[in-house]
Amino acid sequence: MGRGHMARRNTNRRVGIADVADKAGVSHATVSRVMNGNAAVDPGIAARVRAAAAELKYQPNPVGRSLALGKTDTIGIVVPDLANPTFQAILRGLSIAAAQDGYRVLIADSSEVTSEEAILAGEARRRCDGVVLCAPRMSDAELEELAPTLHPLVLINRTTVATNTPSLSVDYGQGIQELAQHLVSLGHQRLAFLSGPEHSASNRQRLAGLDQFRTGHPDIELQMLDGGSNFDSGHESTEAIIASGATGILAFNDLVAMGLLSGLHERGVRVPEDISVTGFDDIPFAKYTTPPLTTAAVPINELGSLAWRRMREQIQQAGESATQAQDEFPPRVEIRKSTAAPALKPAS
Amino acid sequence: MGRGHMARRNTNRRVGIADVADKAGVSHATVSRVMNGNAAVDPGIAARVRAAAAELKYQPNPVGRSLALGKTDTIGIVVPDLANPTFQAILRGLSIAAAQDGYRVLIADSSEVTSEEAILAGEARRRCDGVVLCAPRMSDAELEELAPTLHPLVLINRTTVATNTPSLSVDYGQGIQELAQHLVSLGHQRLAFLSGPEHSASNRQRLAGLDQFRTGHPDIELQMLDGGSNFDSGHESTEAIIASGATGILAFNDLVAMGLLSGLHERGVRVPEDISVTGFDDIPFAKYTTPPLTTAAVPINELGSLAWRRMREQIQQAGESATQAQDEFPPRVEIRKSTAAPALKPAS
DNA sequence: GAATCATGAGAAAGCGTTTTCTCAGAGCGT
DNA sequence: ACGCTCTGAGAAAACGCTTTCTCATGATTC
Numbered sequence: 001m002g003r004g005h006m007a008r009r010n011t012n013r014r015v016g017i018a019d020v021a022d023k024a025g026v027s028h029a030t031v032s033r034v035m036n037g038n039a040a041v042d043p044g045i046a047a048r049v050r051a052a053a054a055e056l057k058y059q060p061n062p063v064g065r066s067l068a069l070g071k072t073d074t075i076g077i078v079v080p081d082l083a084n085p086t087f088q089a090i091l092r093g094l095s096i097a098a099a100q101d102g103y104r105v106l107i108a109d110s111s112e113v114t115s116e117e118a119i120l121a122g123e124a125r126r127r128c129d130g131v132v133l134c135a136p137r138m139s140d141a142e143l144e145e146l147a148p149t150l151h152p153l154v155l156i157n158r159t160t161v162a163t164n165t166p167s168l169s170v171d172y173g174q175g176i177q178e179l180a181q182h183l184v185s186l187g188h189q190r191l192a193f194l195s196g197p198e199h200s201a202s203n204r205q206r207l208a209g210l211d212q213f214r215t216g217h218p219d220i221e222l223q224m225l226d227g228g229s230n231f232d233s234g235h236e237s238t239e240a241i242i243a244s245g246a247t248g249i250l251a252f253n254d255l256v257a258m259g260l261l262s263g264l265h266e267r268g269v270r271v272p273e274d275i276s277v278t279g280f281d282d283i284p285f286a287k288y289t290t291p292p293l294t295t296a297a298v299p300i301n302e303l304g305s306l307a308w309r310r311m312r313e314q315i316q317q318a319g320e321s322a323t324q325a326q327d328e329f330p331p332r333v334e335i336r337k338s339t340a341a342p343a344l345k346p347a348s
Numbered sequence: 349m350g351r352g353h354m355a356r357r358n359t360n361r362r363v364g365i366a367d368v369a370d371k372a373g374v375s376h377a378t379v380s381r382v383m384n385g386n387a388a389v390d391p392g393i394a395a396r397v398r399a400a401a402a403e404l405k406y407q408p409n410p411v412g413r414s415l416a417l418g419k420t421d422t423i424g425i426v427v428p429d430l431a432n433p434t435f436q437a438i439l440r441g442l443s444i445a446a447a448q449d450g451y452r453v454l455i456a457d458s459s460e461v462t463s464e465e466a467i468l469a470g471e472a473r474r475r476c477d478g479v480v481l482c483a484p485r486m487s488d489a490e491l492e493e494l495a496p497t498l499h500p501l502v503l504i505n506r507t508t509v510a511t512n513t514p515s516l517s518v519d520y521g522q523g524i525q526e527l528a529q530h531l532v533s534l535g536h537q538r539l540a541f542l543s544g545p546e547h548s549a550s551n552r553q554r555l556a557g558l559d560q561f562r563t564g565h566p567d568i569e570l571q572m573l574d575g576g577s578n579f580d581s582g583h584e585s586t587e588a589i590i591a592s593g594a595t596g597i598l599a600f601n602d603l604v605a606m607g608l609l610s611g612l613h614e615r616g617v618r619v620p621e622d623i624s625v626t627g628f629d630d631i632p633f634a635k636y637t638t639p640p641l642t643t644a645a646v647p648i649n650e651l652g653s654l655a656w657r658r659m660r661e662q663i664q665q666a667g668e669s670a671t672q673a674q675d676e677f678p679p680r681v682e683i684r685k686s687t688a689a690p691a692l693k694p695a696s
Numbered sequence: 697g698a699a700t701c702a703t704g705a706g707a708a709a710g711c712g713t714t715t716t717c718t719c720a721g722a723g724c725g726t
Numbered sequence: 727a728c729g730c731t732c733t734g735a736g737a738a739a740a741c742g743c744t745t746t747c748t749c750a751t752g753a754t755t756c
Binding site: 005036045056061062063064066067072074082083088089091092095096099104105106107108109111122124125126184231235261262265284285287289292334 | 407409410411412414415420422431436437439440442443452453454455456457459470471472474475521550579583606607609610613632633635637638640676
């Protein structure tokens with residue numbers, strides 16, 4: 001009877017701890033002990049167990065372990081759009097850093113659907129030991145309500161009043177001002193900002209930065225144009241940009257700038273001779289555009305690995321809700337070839 | 349005692365099924381039943397349970413469910429390099445398609461370390477209901493040995509003799525030949541292939557395709573140059589390309605082509621007037637380079653979602669190892685502006 | 697009106713681990 | 727030689743859920 005049961009299990013199921021125990025002639029508790037090196041086990045028995053495990057190619061079932069240990073060795077990340085190189089870079093940095101500590105990452109793409117974010121984050125949290133929320137589009141109120149339920153949580157490009165949530169953010173307001181300053185110092189008098197997604201917090205920061213810039217430079221014309229966050233929206237804005245008469249264009253990000261570059265090229269508008277264009281983010285492609293893109297570099301590759309470090313800190317000091325660092329990174333203006341002094345106008 | 353125990357659990361732990369059962373005055377079995385709508389439950393009791401669950405914001409613990417159900421609703425993907433836009437696109441397509449069916453994806457990046465692939469894949473498989481292996485660099489022998497242990501498995505850009513493993517692959521040999529043909533028909537006589545990573549199966553396919561091309565075109569000069577798979581390697585090959593004297597360059601992929609484009613531009617070599625360049629993959633950026641890149645388009649966005657469909661098919665027909673489709677996609681040559689007839693030479 | 701049946705809820709087993717609890721036996725001191 | 731501690735291994739509980747098994751209750755049928 002018992003044998004029959006065992007036989008069925010052996011053929012049907014994966015090899016489990018019980019099979020190893022049987023083969024080694026010990027209890028499964030002992031197998032667990034030697035596999036984890038937790039308690040002292042007689043060397044002879046340990047060797048027997050290890051031999052049995054090796055012969056059966058036993059690998060502990062992670063689900064069983066997770067249930068017993070109350071941890072999954074997995075963290076979740078939710079991003080608004082996996083097609084965006086910035087988020088791809090963060091995901092990559094996070095994944096590699098986490099892997100080094102034996103953690104995996106589960107990924108959730110909200111596809112810019114704001115209402116899905118909280119749900120995805122909650123699901124991810126339940127499956128994982130923590131979650132990093134990347135540039136969430138949800139409202140401040142919703143974020144404040146959600147954050148405590150997600151702990152351990154790392155925020156990227158958003159902050160919380162809850163001091164026990166570390167956040168990593170880029171000072172977009174500062175960066176866009178520096179880019180505008182760069183254009184002005186080249187001699188541009190008419191600027192235009194091609195803005196990003198409405199619900200993007202980083203777009204609001206850029207807007208705020210430009211407001212500040214305006215007050216410091218009342219003489220400079222600065223138009224605001226609606227745009228998006230990808231190639232196509234940059235490309236589609238070509239006409240509007242040309243019509244604006246601006247000579248210095250601040251694109252929402254590198255993707256938009258690249259789309260614009262392409263559109264301008266098609267229309268025969270020369271960059272930077274006729275129009276200067278700046279991006280934002282310094283994605284890997286930025287220095288390979290023609291002309292190479294002047295942009296504000298954010299530490300895109302470190303963001304992911306730093307996010308992991310902050311997550312690990314929280315996981316290790318389990319329970320204690322110490323106040324966490326809220327890092328803010330200043331972008332670094334990267335001057336390339338897409339910006340230059342404007343052509344001298346016949347009549348100034 | 350019991351009360352004390354419960355109280356401690358309530359404060360310490362997350363709310364569990366037992367808490368809902370207590371509150372609704374039923375057994376936890378009944379709670380499970382109404383949550384899953386499995387068996388008939390008295391409507392009154394069901395309502396009471398649902399109310400209690402809602403009030404306590406009860407969400408079943410996925411780890412517990414996974415253990416009981418023997419499935420995790422998660423699939424794993426292992427890629428050689430998350431920085432590669434092709435793999436990013438596949439990951440994205442997979443993730444979105446899987447999410448539509450309520451599955452999540454766990455990601456593993458082997459960082460081109462061949463020896464890690466099997467381990468990562470095995471670990472992923474143990475945690476997930478299936479795994480998709482993306483362009484694995486391992487040897488055929490190793491793949492054949494690994495594949496059965498991973499089932500359900502979907503292979504991308506590799507195939508197995510095991511007929512129960514579906515595979516999705518692109519006919520790189522065919523694509524590269526068509527690109528070469530395109531250059532020749534424009535009038536190019538001297539071609540060069542900037543090859544990719546040594547262990548890449550798709551690179552071998554291109555090499556084989558070009559061998560075939562050679563026999564069909566004995567009059568055409570075709571040089572083979574060593575390269576890599578990213579921007580930088582393309583950029584670094586600039587001098588070698590110029591030195592080669594070739595007028596038609598077949599880059600391993602779009603990334604390499606873009607790096608080369610950039611390098612040629614810096615050197616003042618005009619594309620396509622002086623040299624024609626082709627890429628491969630048609631990554632989203634390809635049509636925004638200057639000039640827009642002629643390339644061979646692979647259905648990069650569908651690959652991920654199709655991979656999910658194949659995975660789902662296997663998961664649904666659990667156990668039955670029916671023979672699975674081995675799809676092969678013909679790339680479509682996308683002629684843009686980076687290729688043109690070569691300049692007429694003074695003396696032919 | 698008694699035997700049969702359908703309904704539905706609780707008890708309990710099971711999923712695969714880890715870990716606490718328990719206890720047998722060995723080693724030691726007196 | 728007796729009792730003590732100590733080591734180490736098995737039994738059993740725990741993790742949080744699903745599902746089978748069991749059985750009470752009330753409805754149905756002749």
